[in-house]
Amino acid sequence: MMALLETKNLEVFYGDFQAVFGVDFHVNEGETVAIIGANGAGKSSFLKALSGLVKSRPDGILLDGKPVGGKPAFDMVKSGIALVPEGRRLFPSMSVGDNLRMGENGKSGDRGWNYETICDLFPILRERADQLAPTLSGGQQQMVAIGRALISNPRVLLCDEISLGLSPAAVKDVYAAIAEIKKRGTTIVIVEQDLNAALSAADRIYCFLEGKVSLAGRADEFDRSQILAAYFGS
Numbered sequence: 510m511m512a513l514l515e516t517k518n519l520e521v522f523y524g525d526f527q528a529v530f531g532v533d534f535h536v537n538e539g540e541t542v543a544i545i546g547a548n549g550a551g552k553s554s555f556l557k558a559l560s561g562l563v564k565s566r567p568d569g570i571l572l573d574g575k576p577v578g579g580k581p582a583f584d585m586v587k588s589g590i591a592l593v594p595e596g597r598r599l600f601p602s603m604s605v606g607d608n609l610r611m612g613e614n615g616k617s618g619d620r621g622w623n624y625e626t627i628c629d630l631f632p633i634l635r636e637r638a639d640q641l642a643p644t645l646s647g648g649q650q651q652m653v654a655i656g657r658a659l660i661s662n663p664r665v666l667l668c669d670e671i672s673l674g675l676s677p678a679a680v681k682d683v684y685a686a687i688a689e690i691k692k693r694g695t696t697i698v699i700v701e702q703d704l705n706a707a708l709s710a711a712d713r714i715y716c717f718l719e720g721k722v723s724l725a726g727r728a729d730e731f732d733r734s735q736i737l738a739a740y741f742g743s
């Protein structure tokens with residue numbers, strides 16, 4: 510089976526500084542894959558390369574086997590790779606509804622996601638549609654960020670640290686939504702520092718350590734000590 514999205518020997522540089530070293534990664538259609546790792550391990554840099562926010566070699570990233578690496582971010586969204594960025598990055602002077610609709614500009618097909626189906630997934634957003642985004646709670650803002658990416662009908666949804674700074678109850682809600690999005694067939698890649706959240710959501714995991722993959726496999730294949738060793742290095 511051909512992977513939906515794959516990286517081959519992917520590298521990310523910021524000037525002379527190398528953040529990601531030769532990462533081989535894939536996600537199959539319908540899968541949820543989690544990338545775990547400590548602060549600075551290169552997880553966000555990897556997702557930024559996948560979403561075109563940092564440069565990479567054309568043949569470092571393959572979508573359906575075709576090279577897409579190095580394309581600008583808007584082209585990546587248009588080809589079906591949408592990012593929920595770390596820290597949400599909502600438009601603060603816009604309403605919840607308008608934030609969601611902004612994502613329609615990147616529409617890459619029709620996989621059943623539109624304003625109404627997203628509000629069915631997150632009913633609170635329908636209630637709050639006319640409020641300014643910053644008036645929502647952190648968890649609700651995260652729902653807006655997920656909805657804004659989802660409304661582009663991506664083939665792959667990339668989520669960067671969606672549990673960061675949220676209460677345990679909000680983390681639970683956000684991950685319940687991720688499970689529902691997966692159930693409806695969307696392929697998902699999450700970057701997550703919360704091990705428990707990652708392991709329970711993902712079919713497979715990759716652990717990053719100092720810009721390299723230190724462990725990869727099915728989420729249920731490793732015991733905690735193996736994962737911690739790959740996470741912290743030992």
Ligand SMILES: Nc1ncnc2c1ncn2[C@@H]1O[C@H](COP(=O)(O)OP(=O)(O)OP(=O)(O)O)[C@@H](O)[C@H]1O
Pocket residue numbers: 523526527528546547548549550551552553554555702
């Ligand atoms: N814009 C940038 N310019 C220079 N170096 C950067 C830049 N962004 C990240 N880095 C460096 O790249 C390395 C990897 O950072 P990255 O943010 O990808 O890690 P991470 O695993 O996502 O960590 P975090 O969970 O803190 O986001 C770090 O050493 C970081 O300092």
